[in-house]
Amino acid sequence: MKYGLSEACPFFFAALSNPTRLAVVELLREGPRNVTQISKALGQSQSMISHNLQALVRCRFVLPERRWKERVYFLNRETLEPLFKLVDCHVQTYCPKKCSPRKPSRG
Amino acid sequence: MKYGLSEACPFFFAALSNPTRLAVVELLREGPRNVTQISKALGQSQSMISHNLQALVRCRFVLPERRWKERVYFLNRETLEPLFKLVDCHVQTYCPKKCSPRKPSRG
DNA sequence: TATTGGTATGAAAAATGTTTCATATCATAT
DNA sequence: ATATGATATGAAACATTTTTCATACCAATA
Numbered sequence: 001m002k003y004g005l006s007e008a009c010p011f012f013f014a015a016l017s018n019p020t021r022l023a024v025v026e027l028l029r030e031g032p033r034n035v036t037q038i039s040k041a042l043g044q045s046q047s048m049i050s051h052n053l054q055a056l057v058r059c060r061f062v063l064p065e066r067r068w069k070e071r072v073y074f075l076n077r078e079t080l081e082p083l084f085k086l087v088d089c090h091v092q093t094y095c096p097k098k099c100s101p102r103k104p105s106r107g
Numbered sequence: 108m109k110y111g112l113s114e115a116c117p118f119f120f121a122a123l124s125n126p127t128r129l130a131v132v133e134l135l136r137e138g139p140r141n142v143t144q145i146s147k148a149l150g151q152s153q154s155m156i157s158h159n160l161q162a163l164v165r166c167r168f169v170l171p172e173r174r175w176k177e178r179v180y181f182l183n184r185e186t187l188e189p190l191f192k193l194v195d196c197h198v199q200t201y202c203p204k205k206c207s208p209r210k211p212s213r214g
Numbered sequence: 215t216a217t218t219g220g221t222a223t224g225a226a227a228a229a230t231g232t233t234t235c236a237t238a239t240c241a242t243a244t
Numbered sequence: 245a246t247a248t249g250a251t252a253t254g255a256a257a258c259a260t261t262t263t264t265c266a267t268a269c270c271a272a273t274a
């Protein structure tokens with residue numbers, strides 16, 4: 001069974017490796033939003049959110065839908081909920097207290 | 108149910124968002140290896156592999172084990188196999204032919 | 215202790231990714 | 245056709261990550 005890790009994967013994980021995009025994901029969990037709403041909610045520029053949304057849409061982690069004259073984005077829960085659950089499980093099992101992102105005392 | 112996305116997650120996904128590290132993961136799937144073996148197999152410097160392994164170990168996606176005078180690294184299959192299976196499913200469902208990483212014809 | 219095989223580390227260089235800014239686009243309504 | 249509200253885009257500025265290079269470390273042995 002081959003997943004072609006080195007090909008598609010880095011690209012997919014990269015989409016989720018950025019705080020801004022994760023914040024967008026977190027917000028979209030509450031329901032669909034358009035770019036303007038997201039940027040206001042997160043206090044970031046419309047342009048920045050738009051750029052970052054592209055990365056999420058390209059991977060289909062977020063799906064766009066035209067609604068009247070606006071464009072709303074909604075989360076691909078089918079993929080993301082199990083994904084985050086998995087990470088959550090992993091953290092609880094393998095990263096006890098605080099799995100420090102930087103500067104662990106030693107390897 | 109809160110997973111604390113914006114906190115730990117970017118860090119975890121970042122570990123898997125790099126081709127070199129994914130290649131390491133792919134190799135370790137075949138079995139445990141030490142740094143020297145990995146670097147030779149991938150044709151990369153020992154230092155580079157070592158640096159990249161740190162990122163994987165910090166997240167506990169790869170676990171180190173002392174074996175005599177060498178140090179072998181083995182994959183945390185419990186987390187990674189389901190993770191990649193999930194991505195594989197996602198790609199098959201949402202990214203038909205070739206979910207181009209760059210330059211999709213349009214959003 | 216000196217040597218050897220194996221490994222980690224810090225810092226600079228190189229490569230990538232992110233944000234900003236100004237502007238273009240697009241759909242709808244007037 | 246023009247105006248409006250909403251959104252996308254390219255390119256430069258800025259920031260972060262990755263790789264390289266030189267060197268230090270560590271455990272075991274002679």
